[in-house]
């Protein structure tokens with residue numbers, strides 16, 4: 001099974017390592033032809049403005065939308081989640097988005113003082129054990145459309161992980177932990 005990792009900017013190598021650990025061959029995606037034959041795509045954390053602009057320049061945005069529309073799983077982590085959203089609050093005006101998921105995301109939502117933090121999340125879709133979530137200048141999800149399933153919230157109710165059919169978005173970075181459950185869950189979203 002070949003899974004693409006958008007390798008434009010950001011934490012793509014960590015996702016590749018996680019995929020290898022669960023027996024999946026990662027393919028670095030930098031050009032539209034790299035999407036051929038892949039069965040899913042991960043859009044990593046990093047800087048959403050850079051990832052969006054460079055992806056646009058390299059002609060990747062529409063082919064990624066096509067991949068998502070074909071039912072193959074696409075997952076955005078952190079900056080990747082911003083790209084997945086239909087609507088972004090506090091984004092850079094005109095920043096390119098994939099606009100695939102019916103959610104509104106607030107960029108850099110936790111403010112400067114709490115730039116980065118870790119917490120244990122309850123994620124029923126992954127089983128009983130809590131998931132250690134690493135947040136780095138993270139976005140949060142402010143609005144969730146009717147078709148969107150909430151997978152995890154912070155204790156104060158803030159939505160930080162969502163699924164819409166074959167599409168997944170997390171505010172945090174599962175690739176920076178040892179826990180492969182989110183990566184496995186993502187692989188299971190194909191063909192549902």
Ligand code: GLN
Pocket residue numbers: 044045046047048049077078079080082107108136137138139
């Ligand atoms: N703050 C970044 C952005 O807006 C996201 C941070 C991250 O991906 N760790 O793009």
